[in-house]
Amino acid sequence: MEELSFFEKVYNVAKLIPHGRVTNYGAIAKYLGAAKSARMVGYAMNASHNKDVPAHRVVNKQGLLTGKHHFDGTNLMQQLLENEGVVVVNNQIQDLDTIYWDPSIELH
DNA sequence: TCAATGACCTGCC
DNA sequence: GGGCAGGCCATTG
Numbered sequence: 001m002e003e004l005s006f007f008e009k010v011y012n013v014a015k016l017i018p019h020g021r022v023t024n025y026g027a028i029a030k031y032l033g034a035a036k037s038a039r040m041v042g043y044a045m046n047a048s049h050n051k052d053v054p055a056h057r058v059v060n061k062q063g064l065l066t067g068k069h070h071f072d073g074t075n076l077m078q079q080l081l082e083n084e085g086v087v088v089v090n091n092q093i094q095d096l097d098t099i100y101w102d103p104s105i106e107l108h
Numbered sequence: 109t110c111a112a113t114g115a116c117c118t119g120c121c
Numbered sequence: 122g123g124g125c126a127g128g129c130c131a132t133t134g
Contacts, residue, residue, distance in 0.1 A: 005130090005131090006129090006130060006131085007130080007131075029129085034128095034129065034130090035129095036127085036128050036129050037128080037129040037130070038128095038129080039128080039129060039130080040129055040130045040131075043129095043130075043131065043132080044130090044131085046132095047131080047132080
């Protein structure tokens with residue numbers, strides 16, 4: 001795992017996000033041991049379009065779909081989340097505490 | 109090649 | 122308790 005670059009690690013963790021669950025950039029960064037690198041996680045998501053990474057399951061800590069603008073459609077990200085049972089209103093995830101998934105806790 | 113930017117978060121004043 | 126600036130790695134101009 002440590003042989004992989006930061007981006008590779010981000011991709012691996014993002015792939016482990018359960019169906020219908022969401023997490024934030026800081027949680028992934030913290031799990032990777034770089035809590036201050038949350039920015040890089042977001043940037044990695046930008047480069048994860050070619051990868052098999054569910055970038056739509058990764059949002060900011062406020063539960064806002066800040067990266068939705070980077071998807072093809074206008075509300076594609078929201079559609080994908082709603083398709084998994086995640087309630088999204090006005091680009092903001094509802095019941096975030098319920099569907100929140102923390103890799104540092106779940107994956108230990 | 110150097111400098112700036114980017115789907116953010118944490119810590120300090 | 123709120124606001125501001127720093128930090129991180131990779132990519133683009």
